[in-house]
Structure formats: C-alpha cells, structure tokens
Amino acid sequence: MVAIIVHGGAGTIKKEDRIPRVIEGVRDAVLAGWRELKRGSALDAVEEAVKALEDNPIFNAGTGSVLTLDGKVEMDAAIMRGKTLEAGAVAGIWGVRNPISVARKVMEKTDHVILSGEGAVKFARLMGFEEYDPRTDERLKQWEELKKKLLETGEVKHWKKLGELIKGYPEVLRSTVGAVAFDGDEVVAGTSTGGIFLKMFGRVGDTPIIGGGTYANEVAGASCTGLGEVAIKLALAKSATDFVRLGMNAQAASDAAISLATKYFGADTMGIIMVDSRGNIGFTKNTKHMSYAFIKDGMNEPQAGV
Numbered sequence: 001m002v003a004i005i006v007h008g009g010a011g012t013i014k015k016e017d018r019i020p021r022v023i024e025g026v027r028d029a030v031l032a033g034w035r036e037l038k039r040g041s042a043l044d045a046v047e048e049a050v051k052a053l054e055d056n057p058i059f060n061a062g063t064g065s066v067l068t069l070d071g072k073v074e075m076d077a078a079i080m081r082g083k084t085l086e087a088g089a090v091a092g093i094w095g096v097r098n099p100i101s102v103a104r105k106v107m108e109k110t111d112h113v114i115l116s117g118e119g120a121v122k123f124a125r126l127m128g129f130e131e132y133d134p135r136t137d138e139r140l141k142q143w144e145e146l147k148k149k150l151l152e153t154g155e156v157k158h159w160k161k162l163g164e165l166i167k168g169y170p171e172v173l174r175s176t177v178g179a180v181a182f183d184g185d186e187v188v189a190g191t192s193t194g195g196i197f198l199k200m201f202g203r204v205g206d207t208p209i210i211g212g213g214t215y216a217n218e219v220a221g222a223s224c225t226g227l228g229e230v231a232i233k234l235a236l237a238k239s240a241t242d243f244v245r246l247g248m249n250a251q252a253a254s255d256a257a258i259s260l261a262t263k264y265f266g267a268d269t270m271g272i273i274m275v276d277s278r279g280n281i282g283f284t285k286n287t288k289h290m291s292y293a294f295i296k297d298g299m300n301e302p303q304a305g306v
C-alpha cells in the first residue's frame with residue numbers, strides 16, 4: 001500500500017475565486033509526487049511534490065513566499081525519513097528556488113540537522129544551487145499595502161495591532177506547503193514555507209523544527225501548517241505520530257493533534273496532514289480552509305479540496 005498527501009497551507013482563502021487555482025496546484029503537486037512514488041521512493045516523492053508547490057507562486061513557499069517586516073524573503077523547509085530518523089532543514093534561507101532540496105542536502109551531506117540564514121545560503125551555493133529571487137510582484141504589492149496599514153496604525157513598535165491586521169488579510173498569511181508519503185517501506189515528511197507575512201527578521205517558524213512542523217518515524221509522518229508558534233509549543237508533528245504509536249490511524253491522530261491545538265490556542269490556528277506506515281491518510285484543520293490532495297493505491301485520480 002503506497003500513499004501520498006500534500007497540503008497548500010491552512011487559513012482562510014478570502015478571495016474565493018482563487019480556490020480553483022489552489023486546488024489545481026495541490027492536485028498537480030500530488031501527481032508529481034505520485035509519479036516518483038510509483039518508482040519506489042517516498043523521499044523523492046516528497047521532494048518532487050514540495051518542489052512543485054514551491055514553484056507555484058500561489059503558495060507561500062519558494063517562489064511567492066511572503067515578505068518579512070523589512071521586505072525580505074526568509075524561507076524555512078525540512079525533510080525527514082521515518083525509517084532512519086535522518087532529517088535536514090534550513091531556516092531563514094534566501095536566494096534559492098527550492099528550499100526543500102537544500103534541506104535534503106543538509107540531511108544527506110552534513111552531520112547537522114538545521115542550517116540557518118547566511119550559513120544556509122553559503123551551503124546552498126556550495127551544493128550548486130543558483131542565485132534566485134523568489135519574490136513576486138503580487139507579494140511585493142501585498143507587502144506595500146500591509147506595511148502601509150501597519151504604519152498607519154502607529155503601533156509598529158509594540159506590535160499591538162499586528163494580530164488585528166493579520167485577521168484582515170488571512171489569505172496571505174498561511175499557505176505553507178507540505179507532503180507526506182509512504183512507499184511501502186518508509187514514511188517521509190517534508191514542509192516548506194515563506195513563514196508569516198511581516199514576521200520579524202530572524203523569526204523561525206515550526207516548519208524546520210523537527211517535531212514541531214515536520215516529523216516522521218517508523219509509524220507515521222506529519223506536516224503541519226498554521227501559526228508556527230503553536231506547533232512549536234505543542235511539538236505537534238511529533239505528538240501526532242505519538243498518537244499513531246498509541247494505536248490510532250492517521251486520520252484519528254490528525255484529529256487528536258488538531259484538538260490539542262484548539263484546546264490550548266483556540267480555533268483558526270492549525271492544520272495537519274499525515275500518512276501512517278499502513279498507508280492510511282489523515283488530514284484535519286481548525287481553520288476555515290486547508291488545501292489538500294491525496295492519492296493512494298486503488299485510486300485512479302487524486303482527491304483534492306480545501
């Protein structure tokens with residue numbers, strides 16, 4: 001039994017006319033992963049699915065990443081192999097097209113788990129990743145508007161109104177991407193993001209934190225999306241796999257993980273996708289939307305939705 005699921009981020013898609021494009025994006029990505037999975041590797045499947053999402057400017061990862069308070073792109077990504085617990089991640093990286101591929105190189109070519117900032121960029125260049133500007137005109141325009149609004153409130157210093165501001169623009173905040181796949185032998189999970197719009201320079205979210213936003217072991221894998229600070233504090237991706245270890249299937253474990261997020265931090269905070277090592281798929285959110293697509297043995301077509 002082989003299976004793969006991807007997400008394109010949890011939150012509210014305010015402009016509903018974007019939904020068909022989002023669904024097309026997750027469907028294309030899951031099919032890119034599925035092709036690799038059919039060749040036998042969950043690792044390649046997760047990398048290819050996440051790359052397809054990073055390359056699609058509608059999602060907040062790779063090309064189309066949101067901008068920091070000071071107008072830069074600082075991307076996070078992680079990948080983890082469930083069988084060996086090998087993991088690689090980059091935090092606050094810029095100037096590359098596919099952070100997930102750099103994360104894979106960290107896993108395969110270094111003794112470390114996470115490389116950040118300048119060091120991550122330096123490592124990417126050593127590995128042959130070319131200079132690339134992931135900013136899009138649409139994101140720059142959104143950044144100008146958000147920054148102007150933020151300045152008008154006069155609260156930049158204390159950040160008091162930032163929460164309110166974010167509520168007005170939820171669709172630009174959360175559209176991180178992720179993939180989890182099982183190839184019949186191992187589960188692999190990967191996540192990639194531009195983070196949260198107007199995040200402070202240097203802020204690292206849950207995505208590259210092993211156990212926070214991304215985790216895989218021999219029983220299951222999970223990729224989270226939503227407010228990174230919530231997933232970090234609950235070690236949510238790892239907790240979700242613990243639920244599988246205790247006997248739940250991927251769907252029950254996803255539900256339990258999101259209940260935990262709602263209990264401690266309220267609704268409209270998190271979404272998760274999972275695959276367990278029996279090939280079961282799970283996905284849950286406490287936000288209005290979370291785009292997803294999955295396909296497994298026995299299905300002719302992916303199932304996708306928000």
Ligand code: ASP
Nearest residue numbers: 174176195205225226228
């Ligand atoms: N979890 C991501 C972060 O906090 C954001 C998202 O899922 O959209 O960086």
